[in-house]
Amino acid sequence: MIGGYMGKVLEVDLNSKQVKKYALPHHMLELYVGNKGLGARLLYDLLPPATDPLSEKNVFIVTTAPLTGSGAPSSNRFNITTKSPLTGTIVNSNCGGDFGIHLKKAGYDALIITGKADRPVYLNIDGENVSIEDAAELWGLDTQKTQEKLPPKTGKIVIGPAGENLVKYASVISEERVAGRGGVGAVMGSKNLKAVVARGDQKVRVAHEEKFKEICKKWRELARQHPATGEELPRYGTAVFVNKCNATFTLPTRNYRYGTFSEADAVSGETLAEKYLVKNIGCRGCPIACGRLVEFKGKKIKGPEYETVGLLGPNIMNADLMAIIEFNYLADLLGLDTISLGNTLGFVMEAGEKGLIKTNLAFGKIDGISQAIEDIAYRRGFGDEMAEGVRYLSQKYGGEEFAIHVKGLEIASYEPRGAVGQGLGYAIASRGGCHIGGGYAIYLEANGPITVDPLTPLGKPGLVVLNQTTMEAVSSLGCCIFTVYMFLPRQLLELNARSPFASKLIRGTFLYGGNLIGRALSLPAWTLPVKPPFIMLPQVWAHVYCTGQRFTLGRLMELGKRVVNMDRIFNLREGLTARDDTLPARLTEELQRSEEPNSRVPLDKMLPKYYHFRGWSRDGVPKAKTLRTLRIDPQQSHPAAAVSSESATTGS
Amino acid sequence: MVEVRLYASMRAAAGEKRFFTDASSVKELLQQAEGRYGKEFAARLKVATILVNGKNIAHLKWRRTRLQDGDVVSIFPPLAGG
Numbered sequence A: 001m002i003g004g005y006m007g008k009v010l011e012v013d014l015n016s017k018q019v020k021k022y023a024l025p026h027h028m029l030e031l032y033v034g035n036k037g038l039g040a041r042l043l044y045d046l047l048p049p050a051t052d053p054l055s056e057k058n059v060f061i062v063t064t065a066p067l068t069g070s071g072a073p074s075s076n077r078f079n080i081t082t083k084s085p086l087t088g089t090i091v092n093s094n095c096g097g098d099f100g101i102h103l104k105k106a107g108y109d110a111l112i113i114t115g116k117a118d119r120p121v122y123l124n125i126d127g128e129n130v131s132i133e134d135a136a137e138l139w140g141l142d143t144q145k146t147q148e149k150l151p152p153k154t155g156k157i158v159i160g161p162a163g164e165n166l167v168k169y170a171s172v173i174s175e176e177r178v179a180g181r182g183g184v185g186a187v188m189g190s191k192n193l194k195a196v197v198a199r200g201d202q203k204v205r206v207a208h209e210e211k212f213k214e215i216c217k218k219w220r221e222l223a224r225q226h227p228a229t230g231e232e233l234p235r236y237g238t239a240v241f242v243n244k245c246n247a248t249f250t251l252p253t254r255n256y257r258y259g260t261f262s263e264a265d266a267v268s269g270e271t272l273a274e275k276y277l278v279k280n281i282g283c284r285g286c287p288i289a290c291g292r293l294v295e296f297k298g299k300k301i302k303g304p305e306y307e308t309v310g311l312l313g314p315n316i317m318n319a320d321l322m323a324i325i326e327f328n329y330l331a332d333l334l335g336l337d338t339i340s341l342g343n344t345l346g347f348v349m350e351a352g353e354k355g356l357i358k359t360n361l362a363f364g365k366i367d368g369i370s371q372a373i374e375d376i377a378y379r380r381g382f383g384d385e386m387a388e389g390v391r392y393l394s395q396k397y398g399g400e401e402f403a404i405h406v407k408g409l410e411i412a413s414y415e416p417r418g419a420v421g422q423g424l425g426y427a428i429a430s431r432g433g434c435h436i437g438g439g440y441a442i443y444l445e446a447n448g449p450i451t452v453d454p455l456t457p458l459g460k461p462g463l464v465v466l467n468q469t470t471m472e473a474v475s476s477l478g479c480c481i482f483t484v485y486m487f488l489p490r491q492l493l494e495l496n497a498r499s500p501f502a503s504k505l506i507r508g509t510f511l512y513g514g515n516l517i518g519r520a521l522s523l524p525a526w527t528l529p530v531k532p533p534f535i536m537l538p539q540v541w542a543h544v545y546c547t548g549q550r551f552t553l554g555r556l557m558e559l560g561k562r563v564v565n566m567d568r569i570f571n572l573r574e575g576l577t578a579r580d581d582t583l584p585a586r587l588t589e590e591l592q593r594s595e596e597p598n599s600r601v602p603l604d605k606m607l608p609k610y611y612h613f614r615g616w617s618r619d620g621v622p623k624a625k626t627l628r629t630l631r632i633d634p635q636q637s638h639p640a641a642a643v644s645s646e647s648a649t650t651g652s
Numbered sequence B: 001m002v003e004v005r006l007y008a009s010m011r012a013a014a015g016e017k018r019f020f021t022d023a024s025s026v027k028e029l030l031q032q033a034e035g036r037y038g039k040e041f042a043a044r045l046k047v048a049t050i051l052v053n054g055k056n057i058a059h060l061k062w063r064r065t066r067l068q069d070g071d072v073v074s075i076f077p078p079l080a081g082g
Ligand code: SF4
Pocket: A074, A075, A096, A281, A282, A283, A286, A287, A288, A289, A290, A291, A480, A481, A482
């Protein structure tokens, strides 16, 4: 068996209560590795095309990766993959809670849930014993109380009332970490599945123990020494981006009307650290610990992340950080994605202002927001419609030009008219308006330490291809996406800041080399038979010593490309087309700043080139040759014959 | 006057959020800041990003970028988050 894997997948059908355990074929693990990549392949193989996401036929998949639970830093992630009720696309929601570690301890690399229970239940995985337990007492409870009532010392995923009530952007919670996007919580709710609990005593077997330990130690040191991951992120949390985005016109303000907010500093990571931070918290085994524990009404609770601050702050013209802390807390208890929530509120406020919707919600007014959040989670009154998200509201009431979503997924907290490559990323991300799935080009355009011209479309398709490929690969290795920040090592940052000539060269390579990079990325893996430099991509070295498999830079890039293409063929099978790779008119037609003629996203100048670099047709369809090179089999087939099938025991 | 805004650990190292200066170039401004805030601040400047009115000086004239009355200069350390 390859190191890092437990060798088994658990499949539970809530209709028949049948439990299957089987090994995944070796070649599947080699091609798709884990987390996001493995989830994408499994969903493609297991989900009947055109399935209603909230029907019992939808498949809910939790995947881990070889590094999950191995002791590698920042790598205890698990991934939820399913068909999104918000977008109808594939959705993969990554989470740093401890469920993945415990699922592996129980002996499984992945969990697949199909069917629908006839009453509220929770799934109890205790090593080999799998039972479906009654959840009548848990139904209706918030995510915190639910976790408290479930057996201690176990890994848990739970939903809150929002998931039970099928809010289209309901989240799943594990500890205080969130798998937020795309309505994965509603899929659990539609299956009457309140929670999953896992425990066991198995250990992750690592192929080269000594070397693995040594490399992980070095990786930890590297993360601590890097100025971004070792200092700024632990010190100020992800909300440290508020001021930087504000300074670079990329902070969404007033429902993405503007890119700057005059009171940004009041809601920044610096202010959060200065006024409210009790201590840092983070995902298990992470030396960065970017999470915040803050004081709220005498309680110590999790503080908001950058995305939440941006969308429940400047995007609704709210400069009250304590109110954001409260909204975030409430959203997590109820199980709501704060990105979609903040966008929905922003849209309703603007639609209200324009007379399209009758509402008491208004920009800059925090009264009524807590009530609106509860109304959404419980689908009360107009909350029932807000629970459907921005796309639904705009199609019903008008205002599609300022409905800030892509493919139905509300856009993350980066205003792309200040970083146009990020706009391309939003348009092509498989789950919709996602900053990470779209390659996060903004880091090399506006909010990172080395930036190219943020407003030119030149070179951006290549840049997006490079970033997206790397991030999809790192995510499939099971690592936190923030580990990618080490891709720009301190030495490079110093050189960039010291020498204008070197800086020009570095930036030129990113920007004008974008086309070259894009082209190079369409080459097969064997053309890059080298190990990536440790200081830039330590994750790959840990993966090699964990699995015992050879893994080159070429294979890493190929993995990333494979995941992007897998997602793409899933979405195409579900009926999406190139027409869905678009942005709201506000972002492509309205100038963000009247004095800056380039402050809108020239999507039409970037999209064809992106397709080209990806080896897709002009209609955005992967060519047969592309799939062949990436060894993607477009045939749908069940991943393995069941090796054991039994009935789950049922609780009282 | 030019307003200089300091962020994250640049702010912590300086002990204040902002200062005003009549420096006529970024170079002069940075010399003033180093003198004003000392060694730790100067060390952090080695990897800092400097923006003039939201534009990275790497896209302007680097440290020779001229400053005018009313300009806003922002100084950031390398950040991560998202
Ligand atoms: S960097 Fe933050 S999000 Fe990533 S693993 Fe560490 S604590 Fe979790």
